[in-house]
Amino acid sequence: MQLTALEIVRRESLQKLRELGINPYPAKEFKTTTTIKQILSNYDTFEGKEVILAGRMMSRRIMGKASFAELKDASGRMQLYVTRDELSNGEDTTMYNTVFKKLLDMGDILGVKGDVFKTKVGEISIHVKEITLLSKSLKPLPVVKTDADGNIHDSFSDPEHRYRQRYVDLIVNDYVKETFIKRTKITNSMREFFNSRGYLEVETPVLQPIPGGAIARPFTTHHNALNIPLYLRIANELYLKRLIVGGFDAVYEFSKDFRNEGMDRTHNPEFTVMELYVAYKDYHWMMNMTEELLEKIALDSNGTSEVPIGENMVSFKAPYPRVPILEAIKTHTGFDVAGMNESELKVVCKKLGMEVDDTMGVGKLIDEIFGEKCEHTYIQPTFITDYPKEMSPLTKEHRSNPALTERFELMVNGKELANAYSELNDPIDQRERFKDQLKLSEKGDDEAMFIDQDFLRALEYGMPPTSGIGIGIDRLVMFMTNNSSIQEVLLFPQMKPERKAPAMSEDEKAVFNILKSDSPILLNNLKSQSNLSNKKWDKAIKGLTKSKLASVNNTDEGLFVELI
RNA sequence: GACCUGGUAGCUCAGUUGGUAGAGCACCUCCCUUUUAAGGAGGUGGUCCUGGGUUCGAGCCCCAGCCAGGUCACCA
Numbered sequence: 001m002q003l004t005a006l007e008i009v010r011r012e013s014l015q016k017l018r019e020l021g022i023n024p025y026p027a028k029e030f031k032t033t034t035t036i037k038q039i040l041s042n043y044d045t046f047e048g049k050e051v052i053l054a055g056r057m058m059s060r061r062i063m064g065k066a067s068f069a070e071l072k073d074a075s076g077r078m079q080l081y082v083t084r085d086e087l088s089n090g091e092d093t094t095m096y097n098t099v100f101k102k103l104l105d106m107g108d109i110l111g112v113k114g115d116v117f118k119t120k121v122g123e124i125s126i127h128v129k130e131i132t133l134l135s136k137s138l139k140p141l142p143v144v145k146t147d148a149d150g151n152i153h154d155s156f157s158d159p160e161h162r163y164r165q166r167y168v169d170l171i172v173n174d175y176v177k178e179t180f181i182k183r184t185k186i187t188n189s190m191r192e193f194f195n196s197r198g199y200l201e202v203e204t205p206v207l208q209p210i211p212g213g214a215i216a217r218p219f220t221t222h223h224n225a226l227n228i229p230l231y232l233r234i235a236n237e238l239y240l241k242r243l244i245v246g247g248f249d250a251v252y253e254f255s256k257d258f259r260n261e262g263m264d265r266t267h268n269p270e271f272t273v274m275e276l277y278v279a280y281k282d283y284h285w286m287m288n289m290t291e292e293l294l295e296k297i298a299l300d301s302n303g304t305s306e307v308p309i310g311e312n313m314v315s316f317k318a319p320y321p322r323v324p325i326l327e328a329i330k331t332h333t334g335f336d337v338a339g340m341n342e343s344e345l346k347v348v349c350k351k352l353g354m355e356v357d358d359t360m361g362v363g364k365l366i367d368e369i370f371g372e373k374c375e376h377t378y379i380q381p382t383f384i385t386d387y388p389k390e391m392s393p394l395t396k397e398h399r400s401n402p403a404l405t406e407r408f409e410l411m412v413n414g415k416e417l418a419n420a421y422s423e424l425n426d427p428i429d430q431r432e433r434f435k436d437q438l439k440l441s442e443k444g445d446d447e448a449m450f451i452d453q454d455f456l457r458a459l460e461y462g463m464p465p466t467s468g469i470g471i472g473i474d475r476l477v478m479f480m481t482n483n484s485s486i487q488e489v490l491l492f493p494q495m496k497p498e499r500k501a502p503a504m505s506e507d508e509k510a511v512f513n514i515l516k517s518d519s520p521i522l523l524n525n526l527k528s529q530s531n532l533s534n535k536k537w538d539k540a541i542k543g544l545t546k547s548k549l550a551s552v553n554n555t556d557e558g559l560f561v562e563l564i
Numbered sequence: 565g566a567c568c569u570g571g572u573a574g575c576u577c578a579g580u581u582g583g584u585a586g587a588g589c590a591c592c593u594c595c596c597u598u599u600u601a602a603g604g605a606g607g608u609g610g611u612c613c614u615g616g617g618u619u620c621g622a623g624c625c626c627c628a629g630c631c632a633g634g635u636c637a638c639c640a
Contacts, residue, residue: 004573004574004609005573005574005591005592005608005609006574006590006591006592006609007574009591009592010591059601061599061600061603062596063596063597063598063599063603064595064596064597065596065597066596066597066598066599067597067599068598068599068600079599079600081597081598081599083597083598084597085597105591106590106591117598118598119598119599119600120598120599121598121599121600123598123599123600125598127598139574140574140575140590140591141574141575141590142574142575142576142590143574143575143576143589143590143601144575144576144601145589145601145602146601147600147601147602148600148601149601151601152601153576153588153589153601153602154575154576154577154588154589154590154601155575155576156575156576157576158571158575158576158632158633159632159633160571160631160632160633161575161632163632172575214640215639215640216639216640217639259639259640261638261639261640262565262637262638262639264639265633265634266640267639267640371640415640416640419640472640475640495631495632496630496631496632
């Protein structure tokens with residue numbers, strides 16, 4: 001491994017610390033007495049008191065016999081005031097002059113003991129009496145500085161670096177931590193809401209023999225002992241409904257789902273959906289519950305139901321408008337598509353300037369019109385209801401119109417946030433709907449559903465009327481934290497693999513092999529033997545000298561290349 | 565998948581018509597006891613994303629590729 005100069009210096013410091021009898025990676029527990037946040041928010045009670053803190057040293061300004069440093073713990077940042085005389089043991093100034101000033105670095109994890117005070121400038125600080133090295137950092141951190149006006153200088157902002165090395169992102173960019181703390185507040189808020197109503201949190205299989213419950217391309221894997229293909233789940237719906245059949249009144253699961261599709265700023269191959277099923281309810285009840293839930297989440301995570309999302313201010317205060325999808329289309333396009341067949345719909349699509357193809361059925365066409373012309377207009381939370389039957393194979397037929405289903409999607413900021421319905425519990429109807437999906441699949445739709453025979457068998461035992469909902473957690477967190485990309489709300493978003501450090505190139509190997517049999521050798525002889533072009537030769541010999549495998553020596557007899 | 569933009573020191577970025585690779589911060593050496601992104605002086609540090617090509621000479625021009633971001637398409 002090639003070390004940079006900065007890394008070599010730190011390794012040397014590490015060695016010197018050991019020589020001074022300081023263990024750079026001690027095993028012993030380090031007991032702190034408080035946290036930085038506690039001190040900052042209760043200065044009056046801490047003033048003049050001794051505290052013990054632990055954290056990472058984020059900066060250091062040495063001014064002769066006194067220095068200032070910044071310590072960051074999980075709760076915040078605190079200035080340290082370090083003086084030679086306080087740190088020294090009588091005449092022995094090693095601890096300050098050598099250890100603190102020379103051998104410690106930005107990024108090291110330290111324990112400090114000292115008194116709380118305010119500097120002349122008024123900044124709350126610790127007057128340090130004792131420093132304990134808890135972990136030596138060997139890689140230099142990016143230096144991000146914030147000035148008095150809150151302007152950030154040299155910010156560590158390249159998304160590639162930030163996502164690939166999230167740990168560095170979390171260390172230097174304080175706001176990143178806030179996003180993930182809020183994410184957990186959001187899921188905790190949901191759990192509280194459901195648990196307080198007696199709903200049961202359950203876990204269902206991630207590895208499924210039939211990937212059901214949604215329309216998506218699954219990841220495939222293989223079980224060796226059973227010698228069967230298995231799929232990573234694309235949804236957990238069919239398993240949760242089996243549990244309703246089994247007699248639970250309400251079950252929910254935060255489900256990591258996997259879809260083998262494109263990646264962009266709103267799609268990650270693995271993502272989280274919360275699915276909830278409640279027996280003896282319908283989709284009207286579910287809309288009421290959803291507004292109540294989202295209002296609570298907004299209050300718990302942001303302290304208010306008004307949340308900024310990009311340019312817009314979105315109010316999660318219940319209730320939300322409820323708009324049937326066909327009415328939405330009529331409003332935004334002027335076309336009343338109710339009752340239209342496939343060819344009539346295609347005419348409408350063409351009039352609207354949309355492309356259509358042969359694989360599209362009635363449901364898909366209506367979905368396309370809505371997606372293209374209506375969806376983006378719903379900024380404030382809005383329930384879009386009563387979707388056509390064809391695009392909702394798991395949904396109960398509408399009680400007053402057999403062409404529609406009892407389904408809603410919740411739109412926020414022009415995007416789908418939740419999808420819910422009165423669940424289809426007629427096993428014979430369900431079998432027919434699956435068959436229709438199969439026909440779609442034969443027509444070329446490679447995402448149509450498989451038929452899950454065991455799920456149908458479960459329905460035949462009888463499932464109570466049930467309403468279910470799926471809420472996209474990543475998207476919800478994006479809304480609540482005002483982030484426009486999913487990568488910002490995932491700790492470790494999927495990235496393409498990093499390129500490996502290149503080994504010796506073919507040209508370098510060729511030159512190296514000649515050298516092995518003949519070294520030292522006149523540079524010009526080596527060059528002509530290698531048969532390389534000027535550029536390739538230059539590249540190869542520079543590569544070899546750089547990696548300290550060969551050296552070029554200018555002697556009285558001429559330029560010689562020698563193996564090292 | 566298409567197009568656009570970018571990739572240069574640990575970090576943030578300059579780099580002229582193709583002519584000796586730069587700055588700030590960080591780091592190293594020295595001076596400084598309550599400083600505020602940045603005190604002063606000096607110094608070290610490079611796979612200019614990778615591979616080809618053009619050229620006497622390429623960070624820069626040409627071709628191919630990799631990675632990232634954006635727009636669109638596909639997709640919930």
